[in-house]
Every structure is written in structure tokens, then in C-alpha cells.
Amino acid sequence: MPTNIPPRLSQDEIHSALSSLNGWSYEQERNCLIKEFTFKGFYKTMGFVNAVAFIANKELHHPDLEVSYNKCVVRYQTHDAGGITVNDIKCAKAIEALEA
Known part of the structure; x- marks a missing residue:
């Protein structure tokens, strides 16, 4: 198991982070x-x-992707932590910056 895995976020922390991620959900x-x-x-x-x-x-943190002709579904989870961590939030924000 890799070292330096950040702790899982609580449900409250996840929902708080989602407020700054346009269109993302849990x-x-x-x-x-x-x-x-x-x-x-x-x-x-x-x-x-x-x-x-x-x-x-770049972030050494890879999402699950579903790709079709005109859409892509992105899912982030830190598998080694068994849930959502700050790494997932950071990467989702980086993807959001692509649309800016």
C-alpha cells in the first residue's frame, strides 16, 4: 500500500467542497x-x-473515465483511502479550470 495517503474526507467536508465545484456531485x-x-x-x-x-x-492521481462520441464522465476517488480525499477535490478543481 502506498504511503502518504491523505485521510478520507467526512460527508460534511465533501459537501462543502462540492459547493466550489460547478456541476460535480457525490x-x-x-x-x-x-x-x-x-x-x-x-x-x-x-x-x-x-x-x-x-x-x-502531473498529480499522480487518476480518475475513472467513460468516454463516448460527445461526452466524458469523470469519477474521482482515492481507492487506497477508500473514499474522497483532498487529492480528489484538487484534481476536480484542476479539471474545472479547463473550462475557464
């Missing part, structure tokens, strides 16, 4: 943060996916 069943992004065509979708991959590699 999926209780999978214990993850989730957002669906929609684009005008496959090329723009893949550009987004590549940008997310760049962020994930």
Missing part, C-alpha cells in the same frame, strides 16, 4: 465525485480527455 453508491462533460463532437471530447490525462499524470 455518488454515494460508488463513493466518488462525478461530473459529466458534454462536447460538440468526438475531436473536442478527445482533446478534453487528453487534458484530463495530463492533469492526472
Whole structure:
């Protein structure tokens, strides 16, 4: 098991963090943060996916992605911590900055 895993956030901390993440929600069943992004065509979708991959590699924290023609669903969870940590919030905010 990797070292330096941040602690899981409480439900209150998760919901507080979501207030600063436009369109993200907490999926209780999978214990993850989730957002669906929609684009005008496959090329723009893949550009987004590549940008997310760049962020994930830079942060060493990788999301689960579902990719189709004009959308991408992003799910973040710190598997080693068994839930949401500050790393998930940080990466979701970095992805949000792509839309700015």
C-alpha cells in the first residue's frame, strides 16, 4: 500500500467542497465525485480527455473515465483511502479550470 495517503474526507467536508465545484456531485453508491462533460463532437471530447490525462499524470492521481462520441464522465476517488480525499477535490478543481 502506498504511503502518504491523505485521510478520507467526512460527508460534511465533501459537501462543502462540492459547493466550489460547478456541476460535480457525490455518488454515494460508488463513493466518488462525478461530473459529466458534454462536447460538440468526438475531436473536442478527445482533446478534453487528453487534458484530463495530463492533469492526472502531473498529480499522480487518476480518475475513472467513460468516454463516448460527445461526452466524458469523470469519477474521482482515492481507492487506497477508500473514499474522497483532498487529492480528489484538487484534481476536480484542476479539471474545472479547463473550462475557464
